[in-house]
Amino acid sequence: MKIAVCVSLVPDSTTKVKISENGKTIDENGVSFIINPYDEFAVEEALRIKEKNGGDVTAVAFGTEKAKEVIKKAFQMGADKGVLIKSETADFDSYTVAKNLSEYLKSENPDLIFFGKQSIDFDGLLIPSMVSELMNIPSVSVVVKLEINGKKISAEREIEGGKEIVESELPVIIGAQKGLNEPRYPNLKSIMAAKSKPIQEIPAYYKGKKTEITGMKLPPSKSSGKIFTNGPSDIPELVRLLREEAKVI
DSSP states (O other): OEEEEEOOEEEOTTOOOOBOTTSSSBOOTTOOEEEOHHHHHHHHHHHHHHHHHOOEEEEEEEESGGGHHHHHHHHHHTOSEEEEEEOSOSOOOHHHHHHHHHHHHHHHOOSEEEEESOOTTTOOOOHHHHHHHHHTOOEEEEEEEEEEETTEEEEEEEETTEEEEEEEESSEEEEEOTTSOOOOOOOHHHHHHHTTOOEEEEEOSOOOOSOOOOOOOOOOOOOOOOOOOSGGGGHHHHHHHHHHTSOOO
16 A cells, blocks of 8 residues: 655644744744654554555655754654655745645645644644645545555544534545554664655645735733632622623623
8 A cells, every 4th residue: 555644844733933033934943843743643654554555655844954864753753755745935835735746746646644633833724625726636634543444444533512423435635633542652773763764755746825924923922810819809809801701791
């Protein structure tokens, strides 16, 4: 089975975000970058399917030179091949990413394509669905359980208030959600083996974009809370604040 898993590099979730002087990007000084956590579930599921059904797993990333780091992480987990679709600039949007990934994936025609359901930096949940549309193949996102029987798949996905089962046929795109599996920790052997695996570089197919960031700003600081200590006598004041300040009643 031919499996592709698309991975992205994101700022560590513990990063204290600062906005750069241009007001349109984050200041990357002192920022640690990691594999997108949802992509770890995608890589793990791809590896488990390979181990069960045979085949190979290719980790694919779009971005600048530093995006190689996320492919190396996929290598450490057990991916067989790595491809970087290289952008000369970090100024791109979700459509740029989806267009470039879809062009490469069309040329490779994998049976299964995995993504994390979203990246933790932009939180758009856009890329899996956009690639699905551009490739004209089905996709199922927010997947917490996946079963494969020949050319057919059954995916359990989270929806508001419950779960639903979606059935489809290969090829298909899967957007992985937390709970799909427990990602493995790379051992010393796999970490050392990853160092010798080459990363194929491909120039970007598409260099345009559909949107532009006009400005960024941090959310306002949270105001201090109010503490009531007088019991039932504070109820009228609490009701007034809920109505006039919080505007929830």
